[in-house]
Amino acid sequence: MTRIRLWPGRQGTLTATFTAASTEADFRFDVHAEGRWQATRRGHHDPDASATCHVIDETKRLAAEHSVLAAAELQHRLNALLGRPRQLRETTVNLNWAHVHVHVDPETQHVAHTRLRLRARAQTQWELKQMTMAQAETYRDQLREDPNLLVAQLLLHSPQAVTQQTLEILPQIARSVAAYAPGAKWVQTALLLDKWFADLPTDAKRFIIDRLSTTLTEFGGEAIAQQLRDAHATSVPAEHPTQGEGSDRSPAGLNGYDHHSG
DSSP states (O other): OOOOOOOOEEEEEEEEEEEOOOTTTTEEEEEEEEEEEOOOOOOOOOOHHHHHHHHHHHHHHHHHTTTTTTTHHHHHHHHHSSOOEETTSSSSSSEEEEEEEEOOOOHHHHHHHHHHHHHHHHHHHHHHHHHHHHHHHHHHHHHHHHHTTHHHHHHHOGGGGGHHHHHHOOOOOOOOHHSSSSTHHHHHHHHHHHHHHTTTTTHHHHHHHHHHHHHHHHOHHHHHHHHHEEEEESSOOOOOOOOOOTTTTTOOSSSSSSSOOO
């Protein structure tokens, strides 16, 4: 009759001192761990190493989720995790318990505090800069639509600053803002046309509006052509041709020669 010899479970203690990286890669925790293990049967040559490696791996895994300034929190979480018995996967070793002490050098803590403070200050400055830029862009866009906002703002906050010189400078500011608008070349073109158009006689303005409207219509801009006619309907009144004149007569000088009836 064959007898099966049962191998009594081996037991032992573990002790380990090592470091673990924090969320800040260049700052590390100093860790000291103690515990007890038990090998249930033959199958592992060095159960002490197996138990110790398990404690190290779990410590480094959790340490990578914690700031170096959160050593106390890390220590509590590790002891809550490792303080109860567990079967180590793919081994015949049980970890009965382990206790971990986490320490951070005071100089490391000081450097980490300083870096955290500088980082927070830089973040605040960046956010303030972004907010200022957003406000400036909003104000710029409003000035593009209505340059008179400059006058209104001066009257509201510094009415004593509104002088004749100020009123002369404000149009220049408005032109400078418009010059850097999207499509700035078209903005400048519009300003030049407006400056030239304002001094033309009424019949010349009428002729130009008709020509522009015709060109816009030819390129599919019927709606814009109608808006152009509507915008100048009051400032450029319609002139009916007199008897004996063609309805498409152009003002003198616009085409390099005078138009006469036949």
